[in-house]
Amino acid sequence: MDSSKPPLKILFIHQNFPGQFKAIAAHLARERAFQVLAIGKEGCPAAVPGVKTVTYKLHRAPVAATHHYVKPFEAAVLHGQAALRVLLALKAQGFTPDVVVAHPGWGETLFLRDAFPLAKLIHFCEYYYHASGADVGFDPEFARTLDDAARIRAKNALPLLNLENCDLAVAPTQWQKSLHPSAYQDKIRVVHEGIDTGHMRPDAQARLSLPDGTLLKPGDQVVTFVARNLEPYRGFHVFMRALPRILAKNPGCTVVIVGGDDVSYGAKPKAAANWREQLMREIAVDTRRVHFLGTIAHAKYRALLQVSAAHVYLTYPFVLSWSMLEAMACGCAVIGSRTAPVTEVITDGENGLLVDFFDGDAIADKIHGILSGAIAASRIRALAVESVARRFPLDAALAGYRAMILGSPRQDAQARPGAPPTPDNQQLAAPSDWRAD
Structure with a gap:
């Protein structure tokens, strides 16, 4: 200029x-x-x-x-x-x-x-x-x-x-x-x-320490789920109900869940303080293998995505989360719901895997395919990184x-039909004139 x-x-x-x-x-x-x-x-x-x-x-x-x-x-x-x-x-x-x-x-x-x-x-x-x-x-x-x-x-x-x-x-x-x-x-x-792909990127040296002292690194069987808040709009209830099958099929995996207990979208549960509490009452999970981290600092969040082996992203047809694109940019193998606008970004079998939002068994099976090596996850991860760098730089x-x-x-503004002249320097009303109704 x-x-x-x-x-x-x-x-x-x-x-x-x-x-x-x-x-x-x-x-x-x-x-x-x-x-x-x-x-x-x-x-x-x-x-x-x-x-x-x-x-x-x-x-x-x-x-x-x-x-x-x-x-x-x-x-x-x-x-x-x-x-x-x-x-x-x-x-x-x-x-x-x-x-x-x-x-x-x-x-x-x-x-x-x-x-x-x-x-x-x-x-x-x-x-x-x-x-x-x-x-x-x-x-x-x-x-x-x-x-x-x-x-x-x-x-x-x-x-x-x-x-x-x-x-x-x-x-x-x-x-x-x-x-x-x-x-x-x-x-x-x-x-x-x-997406800042210079910052959100794969890192073979990434490490994440869990509250119990477990140290996670790339190559470990780490399953991740991230949302601003843990709620149905982002498929938390579906993921929780899939957990018993996920844990049974993958006895060596560690599940890490990040998100707050408030409600960003939708409503609170009627019978509990939050959705995590309600789903924990419904689903018996091994808390030695399933770790709820709540809300975490950005550096820890990035490290989590960088050590993830399989990342689950579910959403109603709604606003697309930054977290899905950031997970892809960090080289995650994303298992996403076949809902808009996820399908605008992920092509099934190429830069991610798609499942029916409500199909917990399919989610567990896709995770098992990735962790067992039956699904060629390295190619998916590479294409995920490339697609975000190309489409969302x-x-x-x-x-x-x-x-x-x-x-x-x-x-x-004065050229619009019926618009009265309103010079930009005209003060229409002083704040003191307003009624504080």
Whole structure:
């Protein structure tokens, strides 16, 4: 970019900043051609070199008596109002962004146009809800009700507003893009945020020490399962029910399970504090061979993937986890569920193995095939590493985001039919004017 020009002002917004924007925010912040700021919710990680992060907090939670169909939208309005206060404060300090890149899933950008109507707005459109044909109703163990369908229809109010308000959108996979309404498909680009394959890579010298002192290394019979939280959306219940067969067929294997006891998606169990506790009541497992590590530091997580002999990744048709791609990049032989968007990445028998999500016996049999040598796992591992490096390189992700950020600026808001003139320097409302309802 022309160094004689003033820096392009970029604002990132993410409740849990940096989230998906860690690499691109750090990349832009290293260049003098950009001035990079971020907004996150109070308590977010926010540690990106060169990026000043301003946080917001809600003045209250949604009202308990609010109809449960509407409560998510009330929460979005509260997030939007809190973020707008920060946006107006930035404006008062002289910061007017040229481009805003945001994850709008919690509502932070609902009122961004009221502060900066001329900023180019790029939304990360991770998911669009469906009452059937995707995650909801997929698992017969958790029956879909009419109430669920109605609730989901109402829940799409925020994603629809987000699609309407943005100039461009980005989805990480083709399948996730395809879930959004046809009227907005032209706005959405498919750009995955990328995997740092220089960091997430095979390492023959990797070692992982378990709490009981066992030291694991590449070549050991290590079976791994990783999720942010251990819950049905990521197939934890299916994997747990497959464990007795896995352990019986592979008497020399060690199973390592990583994940928290909260709920990221779906609901908590009714009869236990968390899904791990409920499944441990249901399934008798040998805790000398099955190790629950909870949430672990990134270095330990990477070492776990590098020593894994067989890695199980299961998911409802839903958002694709970074962990699957990172496992492949580390040379894992991944046994994945035959669900979207896993099937967009893994070709069965080539760079991974696919099984029916609910087929615990097939999962156990595939693991046995890998550990016994009946399945040529070395070729699968090599192709997994190659496919991630080819399809999800960090350089391509950065180039994709740069193209969106540096592309044509948004059309003047005043040129839109019926839009009243709103100069970018006009203060529409002071925060003190707002009702704190």
